[in-house]
Amino acid sequence: MIEYSYSPEIAEADRPIILESRIYKDWLEKSQEKFVVTKVHFSSVDFLRKGRQPLFIKLDATATLPDGRPVHGIVLVRGNAVGVLVVLRCEGKKYLLLVRQPRFAIGEQASLEIPAGILDWTGDYRKVALSELEEEAQIKADDSELIDLMDFWYKGKSDGFAASCGLLDERIRLYAIERDVTPEQLKSMDGKDQEYTEEIEWIKTVVLSYEDAAHEFIDGKNLIALFLYERWLEARKMCSV
Structure with missing residues (x-):
């Protein structure tokens, strides 16, 4: 007891x-x-x-x-969470669709992050990932588009990575999606504002080149998602050889 x-x-x-x-x-x-x-x-x-x-x-x-x-x-x-790395391909170049939002805890007015959210009462990681994509990034995606980076890396041994294992119970399950877009579509995705007053969230989308974005990341889930996505790409290349 x-x-x-x-x-x-x-x-x-x-x-x-x-x-x-x-x-x-x-x-x-x-x-x-x-x-x-x-x-x-x-x-x-x-x-x-x-x-x-x-x-x-x-x-x-x-x-x-x-x-x-x-x-x-x-x-x-605080329970577990999800995050989604959104990779956009346009005219032979890669970009990331990210969000900026205030993060008072780290003193940042416009923290650069991948779309993410807390796992809801359903416990359905994929459903929450798709919901956060639509809410934060204004992207409607099908379940079949989600690349489960955790399943790829951990082979079912973990729900996700520990964000701060000395204090938080949270594990974040990471996904990725890839989209081919036109220059017009790419431009339209940049600079969209979302305001959710009840949740006190002020979010703006931002499109950055793949390499430039990586050098701006300070959020841990961004870096880990990028690392795992690149490992996933390498694994695919190995399988196609």
Whole structure:
């Protein structure tokens, strides 16, 4: 049995909601596969602006390895996410369709990123990837277009890469899509604005040449998606030889 405790600011009515939330239950299930968890103290919780579902849960667990050695127990639970590298081919050149948006945590007003989003309650990575493409990049894509970079690299051994394994439970599953476009289509994709006031998101699309974009990346998921996509291209070339 796990002994639970809560910070005073967490309302009693919210406590069952936290315990039954998908992100907490998924985290706990995975943790208990390899660790012994005896206590969990919930420090804070942030909820989605729509509904009463936890978005971020900060907790401090008392946990050990199976042999009894203690482990660092502070965790920010947010669940998994997806990201999609959008590769555009136009007149023999490659481009990336990216988005810029404010990221207060790193002090960036226009952080350059691949389209991405948090995994929703369905747990369907591919569905969320397609939804984020349409929402953030204004691209409607079919499931058949998605290149699963995680499945290519990990061969089913992992849902995704750990963004910050010392604190976050999040694993990001990465995909790529490739599109042949005309110069007119390429131009029309650049500079589109999306505003989602309820989610507090201000997004602008940007098209950059493949090489120029890579040198501007500071977001980890961008670099890893690019690395895996290039490895995927190399593997295809090897298979065609």
